[in-house]
Amino acid sequence: MGEADGDRWLKVGFVTPALLLLLCVNIFPLLYSIWLSFTNADLIDSGSAGSVGVLNYSFLFFDPRYAEALRTTALFVVGAVSAQLVFGYGLALCLRDRFRGKAVLLTLLLVPMMMPPAVMGVYWKLILDGSYGVFNHLLSFLGLGQPQWTTDPDLKLLSLLIVDVWMWTPFMLLICLASLNAIPSYIYEAAAIDRASRWRVFCRITLPMSAPLVGLAVLLRATDALKQFDLVMAVTGPNDGATQTLSALLYQVMFRDGKVGMASAYSYVVLVVVIALASVFLRYLNRLQRQAGGR
Secondary structure: OHHHHHHHHHHHHHHHHHHHHHHHHHHHHHHHHHHHOOEOOEOOOHHHOOEOOOHHHHHHHHOHHHHHHHHHHHHHHHHHHHHHHHHHHHHHHHHOOOOOOHHHHHHHHHHHHHOOHHHHHHHHHHHOOOOOOHHHHHHHHOOOOOOOOOOOHHHHHHHHHHHHHHHHHHHHHHHHHHHHHOOOHHHHHHHHHOOOOHHHHHHHHHHHHHHHHHHHHHHHHHHHHHOOOHHHHHHOOOOOOOOOOHHHHHHHHHHHOOEHHHHHHHHHHHHHHHHHHHHHHHHHHHHHHHHHHOO
């Protein structure tokens, strides 16, 4: 009994510092920001915070910036994740078979994912520069003009999509490739014996059996894209209306307007939306997994 008690207290001793660190770093700021969302806390005069009830939450429904940021974020998430899925899955289909140099090629394709997003944003801002950017020099050589990617309001969101797709398609490629390699080879052998066409094999075997893991990758990328901030800061800036995502709007409300309480309320509305969408998508993924398991 004494030895068991000693092991128990030893485990408690190891776990307690981590729990205290979690409490200080995560739980306390979470609870404090929830309290701030119900106040009129100001960034400059933090001592004058007073309770305003749900006024901060109700104000966002009348803030045109919030509706515009929500639209921009939705367009960015749908466009970026869809393109990454198409390119990533297509590349995975091309790379699932063995060939000479596959490891080197796969390593090179994964390099963009390993770079810091802020650094890549600065690099791409130089590449897409309307005056001396490499991309525009190439387009000019082909006779396609010199679009102002980072200054034209109609092209700013497209420039962000180009950078994000270039950076995170390797992540989708990696997950899609793992899902394709997880499909047992005997299933394809049975399909070959039945003389099934390639299209039928893809529609009836490859796509359904890889869907659960690919869907998880889509969920991870979508939730990450909803929080997009570093690329916006690096390429167009947080105060740009054409590319102002929800995270950029929170930054503007917090640090330019100085409204800490309102920024906290906005952030929790975004959190609720993300959790709701993720819950719905996870239920859909579970259904896909059950269907794939029943095949």
